[in-house]
Amino acid sequence: xxxxxxxxxxxxxxxxxxxxxxxxxxxxxxxxxxxxxxxxxxxxxxxxxxxxxxxxxxxxxxxxxxxxxxxxxxxxxxxxxxxxxxxxxxxxxxxxxxxxxxxxxxxxxxxxxxxxxxxxxxxxxxxxxxxxxxxxxxxxxxxxxxxxxxxxxxxxxxxxxxxxxxxxxxxxxxxxxxxxxxxx
Numbered sequence: 001x002x003x004x005x006x007x008x009x010x011x012x013x014x015x016x017x018x019x020x021x022x023x024x025x026x027x028x029x030x031x032x033x034x035x036x037x038x039x040x041x042x043x044x045x046x047x048x049x050x051x052x053x054x055x056x057x058x059x060x061x062x063x064x065x066x067x068x069x070x071x072x073x074x075x076x077x078x079x080x081x082x083x084x085x086x087x088x089x090x091x092x093x094x095x096x097x098x099x100x101x102x103x104x105x106x107x108x109x110x111x112x113x114x115x116x117x118x119x120x121x122x123x124x125x126x127x128x129x130x131x132x133x134x135x136x137x138x139x140x141x142x143x144x145x146x147x148x149x150x151x152x153x154x155x156x157x158x159x160x161x162x163x164x165x166x167x168x169x170x171x172x173x174x175x176x177x178x179x180x181x182x183x184x
Contacts, residue, residue: 001026002041002048002057004115005141008166009062010042018042022061045115049074067117068125087118088164091156092149102156105134111145111154114138118158143167 003010003022013019018040026038041057049072051057062085063069065078089102089110105120112130117123121134130136137154139145145157146167159167 001038002043002051002060003062004042004044004048006045006062006160006163007142008162025061045113048115066123068123071123071125085160085162087158088161089156089158090146090149090164092152108155109135109137109153111137111139111148111157113142113145114140120158 001022003018003020005012007020009021010018010023011020023040026040029036029038041051043051043056048060049068052060053074062083065076069076091097091101112118114127115125117125121130121136124130124134127138130138137148139148142157142159142163145154145159146164148154149157
């Protein structure tokens with residue numbers, strides 16, 4: 001089973017070992033049957049396609065065919081969706097700023113994750129195009145995207161709702177200040 005760091009689905013524990021919901025599902029699968037042995041292969045969002053085609057892993061949980069698999073014409077089978085998540089835009093809540101701040105992204109610096117596909121970009125995945133055509137700042141994870149907003153280096157970040165919940169749970173909201181949210 002392949003996976004890349006994307007808490008709460010895959011994270012890296014303090015000792016460097018992978019953890020998270022994907023690892024919990026693998027553990028449950030191995031405990032509930034003996035016909036197959038499931039193991040985990042850590043990849044990255046950008047490398048996952050090549051690692052799959054190279055045979056480093058045979059399947060991924062919590063992935064969508066729309067996230068680059070179809071565009072690359074990689075032959076895959078997908079189950080029906082059994083868990084939904086969605087992207088949200090987050091920004092610092094400032095006096096006088098309203099939800100209309102999210103209406104036009106054209107003049108905003110949006111932090112996102114290298115190797116990801118976003119609906120507002122037409123699911124573009126090319127980092128050069130994301131930076132030049134959409135003004136995106138690409139980083140390696142959701143935490144870094146949020147940190148860019150907090151450091152005033154990005155106007156907003158696009159993160160998964162599940163990650164924002166996870167992040168707020170991990171930090172207890174310390175040091176965040178208020179956030180404004182708009183669903184992507």
